[in-house]
Amino acid sequence: MKANLQPSGSVYFAPPESGAPERHTLTVLVENEPGILARIAGLFSARGYNIDSLTVSETEHDRHRSRITIVTIASPKVLQQIKLQLERLVPVHRVHDLTEEGKSLERELALVKVSGKGDARIETLRLADAFRAQVVDASTESFVFEVTGKPAKIEQFIALMAPLGLVEVVRTGVAAISRGAEGM
Amino acid sequence: MAEQMTGAEMVIQALQDQGVEHIFGYPGGAVLPMYDAIFQQDKIQHILVRHEQGATHMAEGYARSTGKPGVVLVTSGPGATNAVTGLTDALMDSIPMVCITGQVATTLIGSDAFQECDTVGITRSCTKHNYLVKRVEDLPRVLHEAFMIATTGRPGPVVIDIPKDVQFALGTYAKPSFGGQHTSYNPAREGDIEAIRAAVDMMLKAERPVFYTGGGVINSGPEASENLRELAELTGFPVTSTLMGLGAFPASSGQWLGMLGMHGTYEANMAMHDCDLMICIGARFDDRITGRIDAFSPGSRKIHVDIDLASINKNIMVDLPIVGDSGLVMEEMIRIWRTRTNEPRTEAIRPWLAQIDKWRAVNSLAFTNSDTVIKPQFAIQRLYQAVRDRDVYITTEVGQHQMWAAQHFHFDKPNRWMTSGGLGTMGYGLPAAVGVQVAHPDALVIDIAGEASVQMTMQEMSTAVQYNLPIKVFILNNEYMGMVRQWQELLHGGRYAHSYSESLPDFVKLAEAFGGKGIRCSDPAALDGAIQEMLDYDGPVLFDCRVSREENCFPMIPSGKAHNEMILPDTADIGNIIDEQGKMLV
Numbered sequence: 001m002k003a004n005l006q007p008s009g010s011v012y013f014a015p016p017e018s019g020a021p022e023r024h025t026l027t028v029l030v031e032n033e034p035g036i037l038a039r040i041a042g043l044f045s046a047r048g049y050n051i052d053s054l055t056v057s058e059t060e061h062d063r064h065r066s067r068i069t070i071v072t073i074a075s076p077k078v079l080q081q082i083k084l085q086l087e088r089l090v091p092v093h094r095v096h097d098l099t100e101e102g103k104s105l106e107r108e109l110a111l112v113k114v115s116g117k118g119d120a121r122i123e124t125l126r127l128a129d130a131f132r133a134q135v136v137d138a139s140t141e142s143f144v145f146e147v148t149g150k151p152a153k154i155e156q157f158i159a160l161m162a163p164l165g166l167v168e169v170v171r172t173g174v175a176a177i178s179r180g181a182e183g184m
Numbered sequence: 185m186a187e188q189m190t191g192a193e194m195v196i197q198a199l200q201d202q203g204v205e206h207i208f209g210y211p212g213g214a215v216l217p218m219y220d221a222i223f224q225q226d227k228i229q230h231i232l233v234r235h236e237q238g239a240t241h242m243a244e245g246y247a248r249s250t251g252k253p254g255v256v257l258v259t260s261g262p263g264a265t266n267a268v269t270g271l272t273d274a275l276m277d278s279i280p281m282v283c284i285t286g287q288v289a290t291t292l293i294g295s296d297a298f299q300e301c302d303t304v305g306i307t308r309s310c311t312k313h314n315y316l317v318k319r320v321e322d323l324p325r326v327l328h329e330a331f332m333i334a335t336t337g338r339p340g341p342v343v344i345d346i347p348k349d350v351q352f353a354l355g356t357y358a359k360p361s362f363g364g365q366h367t368s369y370n371p372a373r374e375g376d377i378e379a380i381r382a383a384v385d386m387m388l389k390a391e392r393p394v395f396y397t398g399g400g401v402i403n404s405g406p407e408a409s410e411n412l413r414e415l416a417e418l419t420g421f422p423v424t425s426t427l428m429g430l431g432a433f434p435a436s437s438g439q440w441l442g443m444l445g446m447h448g449t450y451e452a453n454m455a456m457h458d459c460d461l462m463i464c465i466g467a468r469f470d471d472r473i474t475g476r477i478d479a480f481s482p483g484s485r486k487i488h489v490d491i492d493l494a495s496i497n498k499n500i501m502v503d504l505p506i507v508g509d510s511g512l513v514m515e516e517m518i519r520i521w522r523t524r525t526n527e528p529r530t531e532a533i534r535p536w537l538a539q540i541d542k543w544r545a546v547n548s549l550a551f552t553n554s555d556t557v558i559k560p561q562f563a564i565q566r567l568y569q570a571v572r573d574r575d576v577y578i579t580t581e582v583g584q585h586q587m588w589a590a591q592h593f594h595f596d597k598p599n600r601w602m603t604s605g606g607l608g609t610m611g612y613g614l615p616a617a618v619g620v621q622v623a624h625p626d627a628l629v630i631d632i633a634g635e636a637s638v639q640m641t642m643q644e645m646s647t648a649v650q651y652n653l654p655i656k657v658f659i660l661n662n663e664y665m666g667m668v669r670q671w672q673e674l675l676h677g678g679r680y681a682h683s684y685s686e687s688l689p690d691f692v693k694l695a696e697a698f699g700g701k702g703i704r705c706s707d708p709a710a711l712d713g714a715i716q717e718m719l720d721y722d723g724p725v726l727f728d729c730r731v732s733r734e735e736n737c738f739p740m741i742p743s744g745k746a747h748n749e750m751i752l753p754d755t756a757d758i759g760n761i762i763d764e765q766g767k768m769l770v
Contacts (some may be wrong), residue, residue, distance in 0.1 A: 031368055034316065035304060046309050077497070084494035090313040090333060093368040 019076045023052065024099040025069065025106060025176045026083065029184055031091035032058045032066040039089055040068065044175045049074060049082050053108075053151075053173035065093070067184075069176045071151075096184055104180040109172045115142040116165035124164045131157045142167070191320045192217035193352040195284060198327035200227050201359055206230070206246065206622050208239035212259025212298060214286030217351035231622055234643035236263050238615040240270020240587045241641065244279045245616030248602045249577055250623045251405055253280040253334050260286045260301030264345070265306065269609060271341045272310040276606025277428060278403055280339035282330050283311075289349040290318050303345040305750060312340030318347065320355035328360040337371025339403055339494040366726050371491065371680050375508030375516065383463070383487045383504055384520045388469045388529070390461035392484075392536040393421040396444065396473075399428030399605070400466020400491060400510045402598045408432070408511030409598040412465070418521050420528030422540055424452035426467050427590055428605045431660035441540070442549075445473040446741050447587040450548035450750060453739075455749035456481050458539070466510035469499040470606070479746035489513045491508045536631055548739040549591050550753055558708050560585065560660045560731040564592040564632065567658060576600065579616040581637030582608045584666035584737045589632040611640030614657055618644055619654040628656070628719070635661040635728075636685050645698040648724040656718050656725045659691060664734045670736050675767050695726035706730035743769035 030036050037056055044051050052071040055181055057088045059067045072082060079097070098104035112133070114124050121143075128135065128145050131153065135146035147157050151174060178184070189197065195218050199207065208231045211219045222230050233239040236258045243254025258267050264285040274281045287681075288297040304316045313333050315326045323346070330342040387393060395416060401408045410433040416423050416439050423433045424441040433440060442449035444456055453475075456462065464485045467473065469488075474480045477499065488495075489510050496505040506513055530537070551561045564585075578593055579602040580586040586603055595601050602620060604612035617631040628690040630640070638659055643758030648655050668683040692702030701721050705714035705728070718725045738753040 035308065038305065039308060042309055077501075081494065081498060084496075088492070088494050090366075090369045 008181060021073050021075050022079065022099070023071065023073050024079055024097055025071050025104065025174060026086070027096050027098055027176055027184060028068040028070065028086060029093040030066050031093070032064045033091055036091050036118070037068075039091070040070075040086065043085055043089065044072075044082075047081070047085060049078065055173040055175050058112040069174055071174050086124055094184060096178070098176050098178055101178060104176050105179060106150055107148060107175050108151050108174050109146065109148045110158070111136070111170050112145045112147060112158060112161055113142060113167040113169070114145065114161050114165050115167050117141060120164050124161065127157070127160050127164075133157065187357045189357050190217065190221070190351065190352055191323050191346065191353050191355060193220040194320070194323050194357045195327065195346070195351070195656045196221040196225060196228065197357055198324060198360075198496070199255060200225075202328070203252070204228055207255040207257050207704065208233055208242040208246070208619065209257030210236050210239060210259065210263060210420065212263050212286060214260035214288060214348050215257060215263070215284075215351075218284070218286070218346075220576065224574045228499075230257070231618075231647065233615070234646050235641065236266035237269050237611070238618070238641050238644040238647065240267050240274065240281070240283065241609070241612050242619030242622070242644075242647075243281050243283075244270060244274055244277075244612070245275075245579055245602045245619030246623045247279050247281060247614075248402070249599050249620040251599065253282055253331060253339075254619065256281065256283040258283070258285055259299065260288055260303065261301045264298075264301055264303040268306060268310055269607075271307055273604050273607040273609045274310065274341040277604065278339050278399060278598060279341065280334040281341040282334050283341060285343060285345045286351070287316065287345045287347040290347045291349070293347065303343065307343045310341070311343050314343035314345065316345045316347075317350055320350050320353035323350065323355065324358040329366065331360075332366070333369060337369075341648070367519060372493070372507050372510075373509045373512060375489065375506040375513040377516065379504060379506045380513060380516045381520055381591060382456070383506060383633075384517055384524060386461055386485060386487060386504065386702045387419060387421070387463065387517075387521070390421075390529075391533060392458060392460040393419070393529075393533065394441075394455045394459040394462055395421055395423040395433075396425075396456060396462055396463070396464045396467055397423060397429045397432055398426040398467025400489075401429055401432040402466075404466065404509050404511035406598055408466075408509075408514065410516060411511055411514035413437075415518055417520070418518060418528060420530035420533065421463070422455060422537070424455065426470070426473055426605070427603060429467065430590060430594035430601045431598045434596040436596055443590050445470075445662060447591065447737055447739065448476070448741075449591070450739055450752065451543040451548045452748040453741065453750055454543045455540055459484045460464050464502070465514065466491075468492075468495045471499070474499060475741045475747045481747070511718055522523040546752065548750070548752055551735075551738075553708075554732065555708060556704060557732045558711055558729060560588050560662065560735055561592050561707065563658075563660060563729050563731055564588050567630070567632070567713050568593045570712065570719060571628060571630070574628050577602070577617075577620045577624060577627055579603065579613040579620060579631045580711045581631070581633045582610045583634045583662040583668075584662075584670065584735075585632055585634040585635060587591065587636075587667075587737045588660070593632070610637035612637075614638055614641050614768070615647075617655040617657070618648050618653055621655050622651070625653075629654075630656045630658055633657050633659045634658075634666060635659050635663065635688060635691070637667040642694070643726060645695070645700060645726070646763070650701040652723070654721070654723050654725075656727065658718070658727045659729060660731050661688070661691070661728050662731050662735065663688060664733060666735070667737065669734070669756035674742065674762055691726045691728035695724070698724070700724035700726060702726050702728065704728040704730065734746075742766060
């Protein structure tokens with residue numbers, strides 16, 4: 001028995017996952033029928049996959065189709081399974097791996113509540129301006145900013161707000177689309 | 185074409201239009217309109233079960249022995265939850281099934297109404313697909329779509345949950361439209377021709393080839409089994425099969441290696457381990473088959489034919505995947521093979537076949553027989569000898585008796601072997617036998633059972649009696665949950681925690697109480713006569729075959745070991761074979 005082999009949770013010793021986990025963004029075209037989100041979320045939990053972010057909304061109203069953007073972190077082998085298992089679901093039309101296909105755009109929106117007084121308030125506004133964050137609510141002691149961008153930009157903005165009086169954050173999760181003329 | 189009817193009538197009409205002749209069900213408040221519709225027609229026969237789990241296994245046995253979908257009708261709440269085990273079983277073993285469940289009225293959904301449960305929520309992960317039909321206008325489409333989804337691609341169970349007000353509502357029925365394509369569900373059927381050509385090239389060069397076949401060949405239909413036989417004959421390659429695939433290839437063939445896997449034959453597992461080309465057709469590299477994954481067939485290139493894309497590279501990385509229906513892919517393989525050669529490669533692979541013969545000579549299914557007690561393997565061998573000339577359908581429960589049946593009963597035809605493979609559902613066999621007997625009223629149907637498993641669904645004896653279904657339940661009674669006891673011997677120092685079947689019923693009296701016949705036998709010399717008595721009786725029989733109590737099922741690949749590390753029957757001390765890490769595993 002090789003020492004590096006661990007029980008896989010299944011019956012046998014699976015070799016350690018080859019390849020480090022990667023962060024991939026999947027875009028999934030589905031029939032917008034009742035339970036579709038539960039079906040997809042259930043697939044991820046039942047098979048032990050990991051969801052970093054998930055967004056969904058109907059995008060073609062006349063045909064009742066939704067686009068779901070899923071950000072997941074997994075080894076290449078598991079990623080392959082995730083895509084195939086998603087495609088196997090009856091209401092799923094297509095699954096594209098935007099990370100693998102390269103050249104894609106990812107955007108996320110966050111609402112960030114910051115409270116403070118005096119110099120901290122000024123610094124908060126200055127940073128918000130640098131990040132092109134909009135003030136969508138203000139009081140004498142607080143701001144709510146709307147900031148849009150790649151997840152990394154939002155992370156950075158939130159990190160900068162933390163010492164300045166960050167109260168709370170809500171995020172939409174990632175919406176992603178491929179670049180260029182081609183559609184899904 | 186357009187016809188006005190109630191939702192309940194639509195269900196029965198759709199079943200008729202789908203060619204359904206039998207349904208297995210149990211009435212209740214939320215399905216009364218559908219039962220009323222059943223009452224007013226005589227094209228579909230309803231089999232009244234005693235428990236909804238029984239209905240699902242009957243439908244599985246029916247489906248697996250006919251190739252047609254099994255149909256189940258149960259009520260809301262407990263009716264649906266009782267069906268969950270059978271649905272999961274059908275999902276794991278790719279059995280086509282349509283299960284119609286009643287639901288409380290749409291206005292009551294979510295109110296914790298009487299006999300309400302979230303049926304689509306509960307069955308989402310144990311069905312291929314499921315529906316809650318809230319509008320009668322959607323019902324005809326959903327009914328026909330459910331049959332299409334259950335029977336095409338990789339088959340599986342589909343649940344249709346129909347609220348009671350939808351069953352009463354009037355709507356327009358539509359017949360199934362053929363050729364209408366589903367927008368998002370289009371399973372592949374034909375394999376990529378270039379890949380099939382490449383597969384034939386690999387087969388033409390192989391020196392140590394083996395066919396590893398599975399339930400996908402059975403599911404593809406009888407033609408697929410014919411194709412497998414022809415392909416094996418054309419190539420001269422040896423064939424092994426999973427538990428689910430038994431019967432697709434004739435056990436009487438010289439090329440047959442027996443079943444592979446955890447309790448497979450030595451020759452089958454050694455051939456898998458040492459081959460240079462593995463041709464996997466309609467099997468899914470299940471953990472009972474592969475043993476230790478990092479030591480699985482280390483020197484081979486692997487071809488994997490499967491209709492389910494997600495089965496490719498799931499457990500084992502393969503060199504050449506072919507996604508398609510196993511029967512059609514084999515048909516193409518045969519066609520291309522014929523264009524390349526007319527000779528089987530029997531001569532070219534002679535050293536490999538000679539090696540296999542050496543492994544065969546180990547005689548891994550051997551056991552020490554006894555004059556005083558009936559050995560379970562001997563009982564199955566005698567049963568096989570008594571019925572081998574008849575067209576016999578075998579179902580099993582789950583455990584040692586199931587493995588002994590797979591090892592010692594031999595099948596030459598597909599659709600004759602019904603067993604719970606993936607889920608390992610104790611209690612499968614008796615109701616499955618009822619379902620098989622409904623489909624084949626004149627055939628001999630035997631459930632090879634264990635005394636523990638069979639008690640889980642024993643109530644379906646009553647169903648067998650009600651419908652004059654002469655199933656034979658051949659119970660290998662060792663007074664233990666034998667496989668549990670064997671693992672306790674292997675892994676837990678022989679501490680048999682709760683694996684002893686205490687307070688067993690008197691199976692003879694039990695059979696009589698149900699209105700069937702009971703037979704008991706504990707003497708090896710009297711066994712043949714007792715078996716004949718069972719076969720001669722025109723009605724359901726419980727046969728209490730008292731066998732040796734602590735017999736182990738060998739050969740065996742223990743947890744955490746590779747194919748070439750099998751335990752053979754003559755191993756002395758089985759308590760020390762599995763190391764500490766292995767004990768973690770199932």
